[in-house]
Amino acid sequence: MPTTIVWFRQDLRLADNPALRAAAERGAVLPVYVLDDTTPGAWTIGGAGRWWLRQSLEALDRALHERGSRLVLLQGDPGVALTRLAAAAEADSVMWNRAYEPFAIARDTALKTSLTDRGLSVVSHNGALLFEPWTVATQTGQPYSVYTPFAKACLKAPAPPSPAPAPVRLHTPEVSPTEEIGFDDLFPTRVVWSQGLAAAWSPGETKAHSTFTRFVADILEDYGDKRNRPDVEGTSRLSPHLHWGELSPRQAWHGVLAACGGAEALDPGRSSEVYLKELLWREFGYHILFHVPDLPTAPLKPAFAHFPWADDKDNRNAWRFGRTGYPIVDAGMRQLRTTGWMHNRVRMVAGSFLVKDLLEDWQHGACWFWDNLVDADLASNTLGWQWVAGCGPDAAPYFRIFNPVKQGEKFDPDGAYVRRWLPELERLPQPYVHAPWTAPKSVLAEAGVSLGTTYPTPLVDHGEARGRALDALQRIKHAA
Numbered sequence: 001m002p003t004t005i006v007w008f009r010q011d012l013r014l015a016d017n018p019a020l021r022a023a024a025e026r027g028a029v030l031p032v033y034v035l036d037d038t039t040p041g042a043w044t045i046g047g048a049g050r051w052w053l054r055q056s057l058e059a060l061d062r063a064l065h066e067r068g069s070r071l072v073l074l075q076g077d078p079g080v081a082l083t084r085l086a087a088a089a090e091a092d093s094v095m096w097n098r099a100y101e102p103f104a105i106a107r108d109t110a111l112k113t114s115l116t117d118r119g120l121s122v123v124s125h126n127g128a129l130l131f132e133p134w135t136v137a138t139q140t141g142q143p144y145s146v147y148t149p150f151a152k153a154c155l156k157a158p159a160p161p162s163p164a165p166a167p168v169r170l171h172t173p174e175v176s177p178t179e180e181i182g183f184d185d186l187f188p189t190r191v192v193w194s195q196g197l198a199a200a201w202s203p204g205e206t207k208a209h210s211t212f213t214r215f216v217a218d219i220l221e222d223y224g225d226k227r228n229r230p231d232v233e234g235t236s237r238l239s240p241h242l243h244w245g246e247l248s249p250r251q252a253w254h255g256v257l258a259a260c261g262g263a264e265a266l267d268p269g270r271s272s273e274v275y276l277k278e279l280l281w282r283e284f285g286y287h288i289l290f291h292v293p294d295l296p297t298a299p300l301k302p303a304f305a306h307f308p309w310a311d312d313k314d315n316r317n318a319w320r321f322g323r324t325g326y327p328i329v330d331a332g333m334r335q336l337r338t339t340g341w342m343h344n345r346v347r348m349v350a351g352s353f354l355v356k357d358l359l360e361d362w363q364h365g366a367c368w369f370w371d372n373l374v375d376a377d378l379a380s381n382t383l384g385w386q387w388v389a390g391c392g393p394d395a396a397p398y399f400r401i402f403n404p405v406k407q408g409e410k411f412d413p414d415g416a417y418v419r420r421w422l423p424e425l426e427r428l429p430q431p432y433v434h435a436p437w438t439a440p441k442s443v444l445a446e447a448g449v450s451l452g453t454t455y456p457t458p459l460v461d462h463g464e465a466r467g468r469a470l471d472a473l474q475r476i477k478h479a480a
Contacts, residue, residue: 004022004093005085006023012056012245012246023095038107053244055202056244064170073186093122094115097126130160133286136150151284163248208238230411231415239380286379289383304476325457363385401466415433427446427448429447436451
C-alpha cells in the first residue's frame with residue numbers, strides 16, 4: 001500500500017481537509033507537523049499563537065488516534081525533516097494544503113522541487129481560502145486593490161466547493177518513523193499569561209465547530225447590528241479557529257448559507273450577508289498579500305515611506321499595556337494582553353490611537369498584535385494595520401481618525417466593556433467613564449479614581465493630536 005505524508009500547517013482539522021482526504025483515498029497516511037525553524041525571525045509564531053498551536057495540535061493528535069492514526073512531531077528545516085521522514089517511512093508521496101505568506105510560498109516552491117528531484121510525488125491543495133488569489137482579477141487581468149469590487153467579483157464567481165467530511169478511518173504505514181519529538185520538547189513553557197488564554201479559549205476542531213454552531217443559532221441573526229459592540233456578545237469569535245484551520249472558510253460559508261436559506265443569506269442588509277462579506281475581507285487580505293509580498297514591511301501607498309513617524313518608547317509602552325488614559329483604548333489593550341484577542345471595533349480604535357494620536361509607525365502595532373493575538377494572521381493583521389494607518393489598499397482618506405471618546409460612547413454606551421477590563425473605573429458614572437478627566441473631583445473621589453495614580457491622565461489631547469496627524473499628512477503630500 002503506498003504511503004503519503006500529510007504535512008499539516010495551518011489546517012489543523014480532519015474535516016474538509018483536501019490534502020488529508022486525497023492521501024486517505026490513495027492509501028496509508030502519515031500525518032506530520034514540523035515546527036519550522038526557517039521562518040523569518042519577524043514572522044515566527046508569537047507567544048499567544050504558540051500557546052494556541054500546542055493545544056490545537058494535541059486536539060488534532062487525539063482526533064487522529066480515534067481514526068487509528070497519530071501525529072508525528074518534528075522540528076527544524078521542513079525540507080530536511082520531510083526528506084528524512086519519507087525515507088524512514090518508505091513514503092512515495094507528500095501532500096499539503098497551500099500557505100500564502102511570501103516566505104511560505106518561497107519555502108514550499110523550493111521544497112516541492114527538492115522532493116520531486118528525490119523521486120517523491122508532491123501535491124498541494126487549497127484548504128485555506130474560498131478563492132485562490134490568482135483566480136480573482138479585474139477585467140484587465142489585474143489584481144484588485146479595493147475591497148468592494150473584489151467582494152463583488154467573488155460573489156459573481158462560481159460558488160466555493162462544498163466542504164467534505166472527515167475520513168472515517170486512516171490506514172497507517174507499514175513502517176513507522178523513529179525520529180520524532182514530544183509536545184513538551186516542541187513547546188517548552190514560555191507564555192506567562194497562558195492562564196488568561198486558557199480561561200478564554202479552547203483550541204481544536206471540536207470546539208471550532210461548537211463555536212460556529214452556537215454563532216449561527218444564537219448570534220448570527222443580530223450580527224449586523226451588534227458586531228461593533230464590544231460590550232455585548234455580538235461577534236462570531238471564530239477568527240482563531242479560521243486562522244489555525246480548525247474550521248475551513250468553506251465550512252463557515254456553506255454553513256451560514258444552509259442556515260439562512262441558501263442564496264437568501266446574501267440578500268443586502270441581512271446579518272448573514274454582513275458575515276459572509278467578513279469572510280471575503282479575510283480573502284481580500286490574502287489576495288493583496290499574494291500579489292504584494294512586501295506588504296508586511298512597506299506601505300502600499302509609497303508616499304507613506306516618508307511619513308514623519310514619532311519614536312517614543314514610553315508612549316508605545318503605555319499603549320501596549322493599556323495606560324494611555326483613554327479608557328476604550330486601554331480596555332482593548334488589556335483584553336488583548338489577558339485573552340490573546342481584541343474586539344474588532346476596538347482594534348480599529350486602538351490602532352488609530354497609536355498611528356494617528358501618537359504618530360507611531362503602524363509596524364510597531366502590527367508586531368505587538370502579532371505576538372499577542374491568538375488569531376495573528378499575517379494577511380489580516382497587515383491589511384488591518386495598513387487600513388487604519390491610511391496607507392493600505394483602501395479608498396478612504398488618511399484623515400479618517402477615530403475619536404476614542406466618541407467611539408467609546410457610541411459602541412460601549414453604558415461603559416460595560418470599559419468597566420470589565422478597567423476595574424479601577426468600575427464605580428465611575430456613565431457620563432464620565434469614557435473621559436474620566438472630565439469628571440468633577442467629587443465624582444472621581446466617590447468612585448475611588450485618582451487621575452495620575454489609580455488611572456493615568458491622557459497621554460495626549462485628542463484634538464491637538466488630530467491636528468498634528470493632519471499636518472504630517474500634508475507634509476508627505478507636498479514631498480510627493
